[in-house]
Amino acid sequence: MAPVLELRNITKRFPGVLANDRISLTLEQNEIHALLGENGAGKSTLMNILYGLYQPDEGEIIVRGRPIKIHSPSDAIRAGIGMVHQHFMLVPVLTVAENVMLGDEMLTAGVFLDRRGAAQRIRDLSKQYGLEVDPDAYVKDLPVGVQQRVEIIKLLFRNADILILDEPTAVLTPQEVNDLFKVIRSLVDQGKSLIFITHKLKEVLATADRITVLRAGRVVGSTTPAQTTEASLAAMMVGREVSLEVEKARAKPGEVVLSLEHLEVLDDRLNVAVDDVTLEVRAGEILGVAGVQGNGQTELVEVITGLRRPVSGSIHILGHDVTGASPRRITELGVAHVPEDRQRDGLVLSYPVADNIALQEYYKPPFAKGVVIDEQAIQKEAARLVQQFDVRTPSVQTPAAALSGGNQQKVIVARELSRPVKLLVASQPTRGLDVGSIEYIHQQIVRKRDEGAAVLLISSELDEILALSDRIAVMYRGRVVAVVDAETATKEYLGLLMAGADPATTPAPERRQRVEVVT
Amino acid sequence: MAESVLREVIPPVTEARHRSLWQRAWEAIQLPALALLTAFLVGGFIIALSDFKVLEALADTTSRLNAIGYILLVMTVAVLVGGTAFSRRPEIILSRLRFVGNVGQARWFGVVSAVLTIGAVIGLLVVIGFGPVLWLAWNAVTSAYGALLEGSLGNPLQIVAALSSGDARAIGLAFYPISESLVASTPYIFAGLAVALGFRCGLFNIGAEGQLFIGALTSVFVGYAITGLPAVVHIPLALGAGALGGAIWGLVPGLLKARVGAHEVINTIMMNYIAFRLSEWLLNGPMKRPGAVPVSPFIAESAQLPRLFPDPIRFHLGFFIALGVAAFIWWFLFKSRWGFEIRTVGANPNAARYAGMNIAFNIILAMCMSGALAGLAGANEVLGVNYNLANAFSSGYGFDSIALALLGRSHPLGVVLAGLLFGTLRSGGTRMQNVAQIPIDIIIVIQALVIAFMAAPAIIRAIYRIVKPGEGEVVFTRGWGR
Ligand SMILES: Nc1ncnc2c1ncn2[C@@H]1O[C@H](COP(=O)(O)OP(=O)(O)OP(=O)(O)O)[C@@H](O)[C@H]1O
């Protein structure tokens, strides 16, 4: 049988970048096809071409044996192609049903929105594919995992049978990832075909039928999970051996850098988000905060970095009381912050990379002389960091919006880690990064620790928490339910605590065997 | 094994192609230029269709059409529709016809077929008998736009003749139109800068008109109430008073926005009304010059912005002050720390907060500066042109400047260019009204069309099939579905 989709020699140039270089790819009926590649390899670009958001400079797209031109997403939808973007595209103040109908409105009597009919259709689709959502809920009230289901339902609503998911698992909790893969299975079993992009090799090996690897805009290989391993996939992506383990010496904790006492914080809807949290992070150690997303980690980070005010309790950084202090004051004490939501808080997308590099220190020498911004100095520093952190960008003048998702993240990490830091608050620091970059950034975080910085690491990746942390605090419903020594922690044990098990009655695991690297 | 399929990768060409200055300038200017062109084309249609003689001839010709004429007319419409469709998306139609495989040349098909379509339609209309109508319409449009040009830039023949005669008075008269355009441009530049600065901070300052009024009031007051100062002191003082008055009028909505989140659009509109009524009262009461009309006393001579040429040319120092202020605003926005903050607050307030910027302060600062610039526009009018303030001073400069800032893309250089354009249109429009009997409202229509096209650039891109530079994501979406 002919493949459902065939891309032939797709080439796409952006100013200064060859984003796709004669890429050919086929997608068979009922296939789960994983697309892998470094940050900036051209994965999103290729998929955006398929979805009609970009026009290829050269090449052909063949759907079910017929060559077609895709000028816009509506052409793509007509050809049965649907896409969920790396950054979601939902309207938060509308309900699920309204979001799903957007652009494909069901009408009664030709003019009125048929909300009821749409809701019914959404319920049917939910049942058919195991995608639980409430059509009447407002999108802004939904956790990310459910928002993603809404995005998928949007595609099914439009009868797409070729589905593209761009980094669908980057923002999901492990539980949500499992649910997503169940949904994906049921989609494929019922006749859909699917391409998904990810940086998580384990997921690829567990779910994909076929794997295509891109590097620098080209296809460098194609394989199946049975024929390959995590390590060889990593090597294929990056072009060198990647160490998937973090090497680090035992921590030598020093003075207390961050201390939180009986902190209570409300979220935007005035519910208690952080509930009586008392914690300490010392110089030279990494404290990991584990927890299912939405258990108060976001608010905890915001309150420490001055973006939110606590209701009660106190925050001290290096002995200074910074409870309710401004972000500027906190930054000036030597706090670096890698924010959870890079496009919302961490970057000005319309600014060039260079200005984003200067975003925190634009008012100080060498970036400013008096009131005058020194563009030369900013560009020089930006060029240095772009080089050091391997940010793939045509130039430091390129707007951040034109960078691939992972490279946007690297710009933030480069900015935050390049300063003399006493306390690093890193929220999902490697979200959306490829294995090579993760390796590098993990090394940098450990180096900051070894230089004497205190590190507060928030991550929904248990692997990341386990690999980096010296101590692990588990958050559940706004409380720190336990602080455990990273050496004695296991994934299973943390998983139980994160799900709300009582630490007093949950048996702690045996001491883990651990390779000590003595430096 | 996976490694066996691993091929050697040649790094792609990543030499940063730095586009030349001209290319960048063209990219920045092409949308406004095309918007303007389109607005003039549509304006031309309106002029032709509102011309009495054209309408009469049209009715006359139509009534004499026979059956063949009607058939040809239908054909003409078909040619128009078909030709337009083809020139819009030739590649679709060509690929449907499976006529050519590679439609890389489609753009040329489009341009050529557009030209052919226009030619064919005109030819057919002439054959049917619409020739005289077309000719009348052509005359109406050219005489209107001709008068517009002559009224704003002057008559080239007259200029040459005056220059060769060497007669100072003749030269003055020949350059009078162009000098009037510059005089009209000056307040536009100030007010346009005001709105543009607000835009850069994400603020929609609808209140430029009111701020301009207050600026005029305060500067005229300083101009007539204080006497005996030398001009070098009095002029800056009066200008400063105008800026201060405007700044205070901008401060109020700025404070309300920063402190309680009240939307600046509503509050600046409210402040406009307060300004209008306030000036009405002042001019009828405390500031009234003895006499029947509500008008302020004349300002002292020492407060007048010096005129640079003999009468009747009113061109005065204000124009150069406007250019200087534009240069300063450019420096402020793009080279100074303060401007960086204001722009960041405008581009992404969340990131500005994250980076430790004081959002409330920046909003207040931007509103004050915006108000001060609008106030300067008012001060410039009373100190440079009118020398007093009349109740009917309402010029619409403040409202027009919103369109102007959009057209100038909120960039000081763009604002200067757009200000020159608007000033030219305004002073040329008067002559157009006198000579060609075209109501000056057509200028307002053209300005309105320019705003519409600038506010929806997708229309212009679609009409002229311009690919977006960089072809990036249409909106900068905010991430992770939050
Ligand atoms: N709109 C754009 N304008 C200019 N360059 C772009 C644009 N979009 C992408 N690029 C460039 O094209 C290249 C490929 O980007 P793409 O987003 O496809 O990468 P990706 O493989 O999805 O990476 P990631 O894993 O980080 O998301 C990058 O070098 C990027 O800078």
Ligand SMILES: [Mg+2]
């Ligand atoms: Mg991507």
